[in-house]
Amino acid sequence: MKIFQKLLFLSIILCTAITWAQQDRIIISEEKKGKRTVLKAENTTDETINIFILVHAEGYRRSADKPILIDIPAKRKIPLTTLIAIDTTTASYTYDMIINEDLIEDLSKNVSYKKGAIDISRVIKDKLVLFSMTNCDRCQLLDETLLDKGIEYRNFNIDEDPILYKQFMAFIESSFxxxxxxxxxxxxxxxxxxxxxxxxxxxxMKISN
Structure with a gap:
């Protein structure tokens, strides 16, 4: 009985150590700039690691409850998402993260498609929606202006979501x-x-009308 208890205790310690070691491989940090909070992931290992992360945010202007599946290069820190607070005193968030050990490239694309697919026509119906690109000065200017004026809108960066980009292009091709x-x-x-x-x-003025 004592031997069994010792083995059980060692197993629990081992599992806990593995969990801690796994999480230490990817470090999630935040960088605050006024109302904006940028979440970043740092890979402390010598190999690329694929992670799945889901942020649960409250008190932020944009819905951040969008699953992210991304490769984190070795010894690199990269931005994951930007949260914009409505009120910095009440805004809060938590997140769930899973490190995918054996997710090959093709499987990664399939999983991304299954969890990232969005019905564009349903999302934009009777709404103000901004489709932006990374390193687009006008995109950032309009984004900040809408935010400052308290206008309700949604912003999708098509560079960060290839599935969304494909759906958007399909919508454009069928509508124009x-x-x-x-x-x-x-x-x-x-x-x-x-x-x-x-x-x-x-x-x-066009948007206001």
Whole structure:
């Protein structure tokens, strides 16, 4: 009986140590800039690690409850998502993270598709939606302006979600002609699209109307 108890105790210690070691391989940190909180993942190992993370956020303007499946390169720290608080005194979040040990590239794409698929037509119906790209100055400018004015909207970065990008392009192709010139940010103003802008005040007037 004593031997069994010792083995059980050692097994529990071993499992706990493995769990701690696994989580130490990926370190989640945050970087706050005013109302924005950028969550980052750091890979402390010498190998690329695939992780699944789901953030549960409350008190933030944008819904962050979107699953993320991403490869974290060896010895690198990369941004995962940006949370924008409505009120910094009440905003809070938690997250669940799983490290995928044996997720090969093809399987990763399939899993990403299954959990990331979004019905674009349903999401944008009668809503103000911003489709943005990384390193797009006008995208960031409009995003910040809408946020400052307290206008309700959703923002999707198509560079961060290839499935969303494919659905968006399919929607554009079925709704517009080949002559349609796509400029970013693409603004879906409840019932019609606005492709980019040159004057911020003018595009804000269109959105307000």
């Amino acid at each position: 002609t080949e002559k349609t010139k796509i400029r970013f940010p693409v603004i879906w103003n409840k019932t019609k699209a606005i492709f980019g802008f040159d004057n911020l005040e003018e595009v804000m």
